[in-house]
Amino acid sequence: MSTATVPPEPREMVPDDPRRRLTLVHGRHSFADITRMVCAPVEDPAPLGWWVGFGIAFACLGLFLAMVIYLVLDGIGIWGLNNPQGWGFDITNFVWWVGIGHAGTLISAILYLFRQKWRTAINRFAEAMTIFAVICALMFPTIHVGRIWMLWMALPIPNWEAIWPQFRSPLLWDVFAVGTYFTVSLIFWYMGLIPDLATLRDRAKSKIRWIIYGILSMGWRGSARHWSNYEKAYLILAGISTPLVLSVHSIVSFDFAVSIIPGWHTTIFPPYFVAGAIFSGFAMVMTLAIVARRAFRLTDIITIDHLDNMNKIMLVTGMMVGYAYSMEFFISWYSGNPYEMFTFVNRAFGPYAWAYWIMISCNVLVPQIFWFRKNRRSIPVMFVASILINIGMWFERFVIIMSLSRDFLPSSWGYYKPTWVEVCTLIGSLGLFFTFFFLFLRFLPMVAMAEVKNVLPQADPHGHGEGGVPAGEPA
Amino acid sequence: MTKIVWDNAALLSLKTAKSLGVKDGDLITVTVGSRELEIAACVAPGLADDAIVLPLGYGRTHAVRVGDGVGFNTYALRASTGMDTAAASVKRAGGHYMLVRTQDHQALEGRPLVREGTLEEYKKDPAFVREMQEATPHLTFYANREYDYSKPPQWGMAIDLNRCIGCNACTIACQSENNVPTVGKKQVKKNREMHWIRVDRYYVGDVEDAEAVHQPLPCMQCENAPCENVCPVNATNHSADGLNQMVYNRCIGTRYCLNNCPYKVRRFNFLAYRKHEPEVIKMAMNPDVTVRMRGVMEKCTYCVQRIKRKKIEAKIAQRDLKDGEIVTACQQVCPTEAIIFGDLKDPESRVAKLKADERSYTLLDELNTLPRTFYMARLRNPNEMEKA
Numbered sequence: 030m031s032t033a034t035v036p037p038e039p040r041e042m043v044p045d046d047p048r049r050r051l052t053l054v055h056g057r058h059s060f061a062d063i064t065r066m067v068c069a070p071v072e073d074p075a076p077l078g079w080w081v082g083f084g085i086a087f088a089c090l091g092l093f094l095a096m097v098i099y100l101v102l103d104g105i106g107i108w109g110l111n112n113p114q115g116w117g118f119d120i121t122n123f124v125w126w127v128g129i130g131h132a133g134t135l136i137s138a139i140l141y142l143f144r145q146k147w148r149t150a151i152n153r154f155a156e157a158m159t160i161f162a163v164i165c166a167l168m169f170p171t172i173h174v175g176r177i178w179m180l181w182m183a184l185p186i187p188n189w190e191a192i193w194p195q196f197r198s199p200l201l202w203d204v205f206a207v208g209t210y211f212t213v214s215l216i217f218w219y220m221g222l223i224p225d226l227a228t229l230r231d232r233a234k235s236k237i238r239w240i241i242y243g244i245l246s247m248g249w250r251g252s253a254r255h256w257s258n259y260e261k262a263y264l265i266l267a268g269i270s271t272p273l274v275l276s277v278h279s280i281v282s283f284d285f286a287v288s289i290i291p292g293w294h295t296t297i298f299p300p301y302f303v304a305g306a307i308f309s310g311f312a313m314v315m316t317l318a319i320v321a322r323r324a325f326r327l328t329d330i331i332t333i334d335h336l337d338n339m340n341k342i343m344l345v346t347g348m349m350v351g352y353a354y355s356m357e358f359f360i361s362w363y364s365g366n367p368y369e370m371f372t373f374v375n376r377a378f379g380p381y382a383w384a385y386w387i388m389i390s391c392n393v394l395v396p397q398i399f400w401f402r403k404n405r406r407s408i409p410v411m412f413v414a415s416i417l418i419n420i421g422m423w424f425e426r427f428v429i430i431m432s433l434s435r436d437f438l439p440s441s442w443g444y445y446k447p448t449w450v451e452v453c454t455l456i457g458s459l460g461l462f463f464t465f466f467f468l469f470l471r472f473l474p475m476v477a478m479a480e481v482k483n484v485l486p487q488a489d490p491h492g493h494g495e496g497g498v499p500a501g502e503p504a
Numbered sequence: 505m506t507k508i509v510w511d512n513a514a515l516l517s518l519k520t521a522k523s524l525g526v527k528d529g530d531l532i533t534v535t536v537g538s539r540e541l542e543i544a545a546c547v548a549p550g551l552a553d554d555a556i557v558l559p560l561g562y563g564r565t566h567a568v569r570v571g572d573g574v575g576f577n578t579y580a581l582r583a584s585t586g587m588d589t590a591a592a593s594v595k596r597a598g599g600h601y602m603l604v605r606t607q608d609h610q611a612l613e614g615r616p617l618v619r620e621g622t623l624e625e626y627k628k629d630p631a632f633v634r635e636m637q638e639a640t641p642h643l644t645f646y647a648n649r650e651y652d653y654s655k656p657p658q659w660g661m662a663i664d665l666n667r668c669i670g671c672n673a674c675t676i677a678c679q680s681e682n683n684v685p686t687v688g689k690k691q692v693k694k695n696r697e698m699h700w701i702r703v704d705r706y707y708v709g710d711v712e713d714a715e716a717v718h719q720p721l722p723c724m725q726c727e728n729a730p731c732e733n734v735c736p737v738n739a740t741n742h743s744a745d746g747l748n749q750m751v752y753n754r755c756i757g758t759r760y761c762l763n764n765c766p767y768k769v770r771r772f773n774f775l776a777y778r779k780h781e782p783e784v785i786k787m788a789m790n791p792d793v794t795v796r797m798r799g800v801m802e803k804c805t806y807c808v809q810r811i812k813r814k815k816i817e818a819k820i821a822q823r824d825l826k827d828g829e830i831v832t833a834c835q836q837v838c839p840t841e842a843i844i845f846g847d848l849k850d851p852e853s854r855v856a857k858l859k860a861d862e863r864s865y866t867l868l869d870e871l872n873t874l875p876r877t878f879y880m881a882r883l884r885n886p887n888e889m890e891k892a
Binding site for chain 2: 103104105106107109110111112113114115116170173174175176179180182183192193194197198199200201204284288289367371433435436437438439440441443444
């Protein structure tokens with residue numbers, strides 16, 4: 030970077046001089062300003078845009094319900110699945126949603142342990158997204174079974190027949206892994222919300238708000254003891270969540286890796302899936318954050334620096350999945366297994382080559398634009414890129430599942446085409462997600478106020494660390 | 505041979521089709537004298553050039569629910585002047601017709617699935633069949649298996665590719681024995697046929713002058729069944745006599761077993777195929793076999809109901825089962841006796857003797873699935889003219 034011609038940016042999070050750590054929140058806001066800014070979307074009347082967005086999302090949710098009812102009444106045959114392809118859109122959507130549900134916990138837990146203070150502006154938001162995405166994810170394995178009314182048999186419920194689930198099945202591990210992840214993420218998110226819910230309670234003007242937020246904030250008074258307990262619990266939950274970020278998608282990848290199907294049976298899947306999940310999760314946070322920060326005037330809190338950092342993470346994880354794609358090819362050749370070799374050549378040049386190249390373009394080529402600072406800080410560029418990455422990550426799962434179309438015996442090869450029902454179910458699941466998300470924007474503080482206040486310069490009277498003024502210099 | 509179901513079609517060789525500019529499924533007009541018939545064309549490799557084969561028996565008009573409007577009435581071209589063969593002219597009629605097949609891919613892709621050789625090769629090296637594939641050690645992580653499979657009987661099935669003529673009788677026999685639903689043309693188009701035993705047909709050799717090989721494929725009843733450990737609800741598991749069992753009541757239909765079956769012999773009830781059967785069809789069901797509902801997986805059971813019946817009979821008579829006493833439906837109907845079922849642990853049984861033969865091999869042996877169904881490679885003895 031040529032500092033000679035361009036004056037140094039004052040709002041850089043990591044300047045060249047390591048002693049200089051500049052402000053995370055722009056615009057010299059006071060504590061009260063932060064409270065006002067974050068509470069405004071919850072307390073002011075909803076803007077027209079919210080109603081429009083919520084209306085569309087809610088309509089899509091209705092579509093989802095209609096599709097599920099149709100499915101339960103008529104059977105899986107209304108989808109395009111067949112023999113050899115027992116899975117298609119259903120599990121593609123499941124893995125895609127679980128992947129999206131990764132960024133939240135990564136931001137709130139792993140970045141917390143690494144003391145990445147910039148996370149405070151986006152963690153609430155990302156955690157909410159995680160929870161809603163995991164809810165969407167859980168929908169698919171639930172509805173995709175042939176006899177949904179017998180689903181309880183997949184749970185370890187003691188019964189008079191003394192029949193247990195099959196503990197060697199990766200699908201059962203999924204039940205536990207995703208269930209645990211959801212539970213812990215929900216607790217973590219809710220616990221982080223308590224101080225902010227208390228703020229909303231204290232600001233409540235109507236009785237009903239006062240009661241509801243009062244119950245939800247569980248008697249929080251903000252005493253030193255409360256804060257001490259809170260910080261400890263936060264750290265413990267962050268510690269519990271961290272391995273879950275890695276485990277849940279590793280276990281989702283076992284759905285494929287544990288099988289014997291060429292193209293599925295590979296040991297690279299766990300790390301590759303985790304990287305892909307973080308990649309898609311950040312892309313989804315990006316898409317939502319870009320819109321929400323503008324719509325609710327939070328650009329000083331969720332700053333361009335945050336987006337810049339997230340773009341860097343997307344560049345890194347994008348290259349990780351790119352590496353995984355090429356390594357899969359190498360290993361299939363190196364293994365000398367003709368079925369594996371065939372599967373990978375078939376992926377790139379077979380009937381589903383179109384999906385493969387969408388995946389490569391969106392996931393490997395698109396993030397390369399983030400090598401350039403100009404692109405990392407350009408809202409339109411990153412908005413389009415984040416959407417393309419989400420599309421690419423959906424196709425990654427689709428391409429993997431389509432390995433089923435051509436496996437061992439050529440006599441059973443087939444081609445899977447989704448029906449309109451499957452497409453509507455996918456759209457409907459987006460409706461489910463956005464319905465939750467719009468309700469979240471309206472009824473809960475989308476930024477962790479208490480945490481953001483912590484990283485304001487005035488929170489640190491000694492001017493250490495994240496203060497607006499570098500240490501050792503007069504204010 | 506064509507794998508076409510719910511239709512008949514005019515069979516043309518590749519060369520003939522090319523010279524007429526006809527693709528598979530195109531409608532053609534066949535004219536014999538003054539009679540004309542519009543019929544869908546099916547490209548059949550290995551057929552004699554400049555000949556058209558028209559299968560009879562389709563295109564019925566008074567066959568009620570399932571029979572009406574199926575295929576083309578080729579009797580219309582048959583006259584007393586040419587009952588079996590007649591000079592005909594063919595031209596493209598324009599338009600396309602949907603032909604559905606139970607097998608979409610016709611080539612073996614160089615995979616050692618159907619193994620064959622000549623008598624000379626066999627004489628030179630009797631073990632050549634097994635050498636077509638790298639030997640794989642059959643290792644396992646699980647030291648103590650649930651069943652050791654050492655106690656007789658241990659069921660197995662030999663399928664002699666030398667004998668199989670690809671007539672599909674086994675498929676139909678199985679269908680009526682095991683209450684396998686008929687799903688109709690549209691469902692077959694979506695690859696949802698329910699056959700528990702299918703006859704795979706591959707074209708081998710030169711494309712222009714291809715030969716066909718057949719391979720009947722029931723469930724392999726793997727000892728290390730990949731379908732079993734992926735089922736989250738334990739709906740498929742093993743019996744002590746080596747049957748890979750399917751518990752319909754327990755199945756929730758995740759279809760993971762179907763995905764993980766390397767032989768793709770599992771069949772899923774995508775829709776309620778049995779719900780709207782007329783009463784007379786219901787009365788025709790085999791009472792010994794459960795009728796499956798939608799949303800559950802099913803597959804070949806080695807006719808477990810027949811096994812049980814004979815076992816009970818033997819037990820009542822206080823005697824041992826004799827080899828050949830239990831006959832599966834596919835075996836019973838096979839005109840060439842290509843299918844032999846029996847106890848692998850009985851050294852005198854026919855199936856055990858076949859298993860010991862050098863010609864025997866198992867499909868996808870390297871996956872360590874340890875199939876109970878095995879194949880006897882096809883040996884051919886081509887005459888001198890054919891070799892040239």
